[in-house]
Amino acid sequence: MLSIKEHPITRLFQTFILVKVSQLALVYFTPVQFDTSTQLLLRTSYQTSKEVYINSYNSVLKPFVGSIIDNIIEKLVVWDVVYFADLFVNEIKYEHQFVFCPLWWRLIKLVSKVNRTPTNFYQLFIVSLWMSNILHFASVLMIWKLTKTVFNQSLGKFFNKDRISITSGITYILSPGAGFLTSSYSENACAFLCFTGLYLREISMNYENFNLKNSKLSIKDWRCYLLSGIFFAISYGMRANTLLLGIVYLYDLYVFSIKNHSQKDSLWSIISGSFLFTSLLVSNIYTYTVFCTGDLSPVWCSNTIPSLFQYAQGNYWNNGFLSYWTSNNIPNFLFALPTISISMISFKFFLIEYPMLKLLPILLVNSAVLVGGIFFWNTQILTRITTFLPIINWTLSIMILNYDRQSYFVKGFLYYLIIWNIVHVTLFAAFLPPA
Template identity: 35%
Template sequence: MSQLCSVFALIKAAELFAVIISPSQFDVSTITLLQEYTSERSVILDSLSSLINTERIKKHVLDKLLSWDSVYFFKLTFDGIAFEHEWVFGPLLWRLLGVLMKLFSNNIYDALIVSMIINNICHFLSCVLLRKLTLLIFGPRFKSKKLVSTFANTCSLLCAIQPSGIFSTVGYSESVSQLFCYLGLYYRAYALTNNVRQHRKQYLLSGICFSIAFGYRSNCLLYGILYLYDLFNAIKHRTFVSMLMPLISGLLLFASLYISVALPYLRYCPERGEWCHSITKSLVTYAQSYYWNVGFLKYFTLGNIPLFLIAMPQLLVLILSLIRFKACKKIRGEWLVCFVYTFLQFTTMHVQIVNRVSTCTFLHIWFLSSLLYQDASNGNANANKKKQNFLFSQRFAHWMILFWMVWVIVQAGLYAVFLPPA
């Protein structure tokens, strides 16, 4: 735990240093936002004014962290939804902040500080939870208890330096959605490992966790694939209890999707037209396509080649992790989720966000850790052959980890001056 705390603190300090030394933003949206939401005093900063120079903290740190989508999140925190495209953003993050802010402040600096506290706690807990999940799933596959502990600890350290970087630190939804995804994965794995009949509550809790994660990031809906996979296995083995659990848990996630579609539909339709008459009736799908050009192969343009190059290292790790764990039946459901996500990330989403959105999965972390400890996974019959391949070697893992460490610092600097990728 002490090693994790040290690495976690060093990564966050490196990100903060990159923000401090970066020049001021050239975009005016943050300045406009600050002028509107700083009329009231900052409760947190004013209480610290006798200890630190809060004006310098604002100028060199906090002002720069109000960037990209966080501008939307904090506007929604204080004002709620005013425009159609704002429905694209997961509702739980800004609503949670809105509730907290009503308790003590209407100042945007306080909202930013509170969101950073929440996100950093969630990021750290995700690192701890990934260790527990790794021990739960891979523990029986290791011959040595010391090796399994080392492997799990390495996974938690890699989670701390994951390429989401600054987005797991500031007012974004990556950290919270990651935590609830890992919680859902842990509860499901615990129930399946210890017999679903005896641990129905844990299995149902997984559905609740994924539903909450979906409220923070829509791509977490992909974890519904787990319940389809479990349902298929239950039907195959004709076990009623095993059929009932994935049905109920999957319906919880489906109910979250239905609510997210129904609320804007009831507010705007049928007068709005366009997406109101579409097959899906989804404003989110329409807004992403209309305002952000999200869609199958829409991102494949010459102008986006630099963004594909930025995303390529992480995409490569995701693809290699799919190859590595393809034959591991114990995590077949998780593998399917990662497969569908990787396919959609490459073909449909804005490709550069893979560095931060891939936090909802974990196979790539297992993959790099398994390269460092080659005995970590025996699920692939061709493991010995792949040891000779650079892409499946310790050297490759070292290079990727080095890239992650450099990237999170560079990314923090780019974010602070309002430059892509975001």
Template identity: 25%
Template sequence: MTQTKTSPKLHHETTVIKSAIISRLIVLTLILLWRTLLSPYDTSAPINPNCLSNNSSQPNVDLQQQQHVLLPSLGSAIESSIVWDSVYFVRIAQCGYEYEQTYAFFPLLPLCISLLSRTVLAPLVPVIGQRAVLGLSGFVINNIAFVIVAVYLYRLSVIILKDHDAALRASILFCFNPASIFYSSIYSETLYALFSVGGLYHLISGKDVIAVLWFALSGFSRSNGIINAGYFCFQTMHQAYDAVFLRKRAFLALQVVVGGALRCICIFVPFVAFQAYGYNNICLGHLPNNMSPWCKARVPLLYNYIQSHYWGVGFLRYFQVKQLPNFLLASPILSLALCSIVHYAKLKPEIFFSLGFCAPPEHKDSAAVFFSFAENSSNSRENCNLKARKQVTKDGTSLLPEEYKLSAKQGYLSAAVLPCILHLGFMAATAFFVMHVQVATRFLSFSPPLYWFASYIMKSPGTGKRWGYIVWAYSAAYFLLGSLLFSNFYPFT
């Protein structure tokens, strides 16, 4: 009996792992193919000047090793694949933070690359060279991490959607997502997705301490990791509401608020620590006239200054006619995000617009994942749900019984999806109004609601099959286009 119950999940997990591995092999094969058939737009990838550190012996040793490697052609091929932001991550892993603009790239991935290249892959240095080993370390880390992300997404989806088949569809969609090229390159998206999705899984599993650690690590890999603190803010808000208004325990509410605040602070620590590290290296010990402008600010935030000064990031600063092609490039992922949010808000307005405070009692089990309802609190929410339950037809039957009858079948429309929807909405708005909009494809690609919604509409009656073709066509087109353009140093996202 036990084996029968667990076999679908185990079988699906195996399928997800196979799909993730196959998708990574396809991406890497396409990279090799396009690099072989086409000439890169920029051939400067192998250039690697000496490190600027005072310890000049290390660069010379690296150069000597590079000149006497056993397989120089293989090492050169790996180095040629280090393009775009990958150059920064490998350079930081090799030389540390040398320039002000390099602080836009958070240290978790460079630290992992450096650690792996100095331990497990260290014997390969005489074979392919130091920089090639650093690049290989980045590829190994991200491709292995991607498989783990896919498994976490499946497990998370099973808990929230309560549907193994829908969870499987969503996870396979993620394995072939439009930003796949970045998950197999030396970019921070993979580690960020690992610790964001993994942290969310641990949070809904009741492991708050582990969730805090994972969310903190997501903030150590990318700046937007601090937004994951919003999940704890959401949970704390509902716990405090229950404590004050439903259970009439003010002291318990205070404990809840303090506990939630401490968890959020822990998630902010990596970001703040990295800003302090940059301030110490760039600002301290310099005369005021020689300081960078951000050093003199009341709240010196290095990251905001770099994004604005070097990359022109800011509210509505990208709204220019010449950037229209980039808006078109990002339009599919932004449209999918907008549709997922609007669809949820339209079909579940009582949940969406009340931020879950007036979730129908049929949603209690799924909502408890984030709202942390007390066992006896369902009756206390009668006032919120009274109006909905009093809506009856002329024959006295409820207008909404069929929609809420089976809470286990709510899937994408369950109350537990709401915090993820709000998170996606904030991220999508940031990508559209503040960032370089073409980055939205990879910026939003980790977000679970995108894949839950796509999985949901694929099984919708009527037009579901057509939408399924559209979603898969979009993913396949960007999958191929990304591997072609990105690997040959052409702009993509």
């Protein structure tokens, strides 16, 4: 698994294909769906689209295409994908739809227009599956590249950058996101943008003498630094939790202004962070103008901060402080427990055992995600929304490479990744929790 004799990208691609084929096989052989609402929706609203799509193939391929649609494609239209898939072919209608990752479904519409893809439900959904999985592999390549850059020669006494980078890529392929990263969720697009942004920030920084004793930090390439902010701003349109990446620029501003007294670098951090803030501002202004400028305005329009996203999260998904802390949600906390555990271990690794102060801003973002997931959100989503940060993969890779591989914890977590991928993909295809 950890040999790097062949080209790393080849190894990553082979592993990626093996995992994806295995996941799709699990979907295919999942016998029935527990929740039949999607099947009813597809039969009543898109049966004609299905027949048109199948009939577009010749008589030899029709049975094969029909089997793939029945046993794979339709089983992937579950949970939030139902909303995305509807928006691929229909205009946005309802209040809660405005919070569903607006850039993701618009990207699919844009790609379909460029390729002149017919506005057929099944055709567009298959395009979205291709896009999602291509972006998953692109994210694997970006975390590989980012890892090689972060764990450079100056840290060779702790890490072999080639081994840790390919191991991080492999663990990302086996991410706890599992079925979510194979279906048409926006997580893959979000991760690709975030990893690219983190990479651009990394290569823009001068880490001369930057360690626990002497934290000298400066910007050596302002163009890449500004581009990182643009990528983070775009990622916000894919998943709103990436707003927390603004912590990175707040950290930079603190170091540049308070510690280094550098006005120029402080200005760059403010400008880069403002891109992300602008994304937040534009999205809120847009929904406000849509809903709150007419005679009949929704109740949230009169709030002190009239945010549709904040209202929808509380009203439709029951998000709020400790609102998820009920006995019936104990299984959902257990689903997220491995992700929470490895995230917490990362603090010990990168601040005490393998001190890397330059990872502190990413650790701070990871902390904010954990606090939100444990105390405010639907906790089980941590298995997929943490995929926009590389911390879990770096921590696990270090455990594999630098610890005793026979230790119960390391072996247990590796078994967990494999078994959880099998279990979750099967549950996902059967339309069973976790969502």
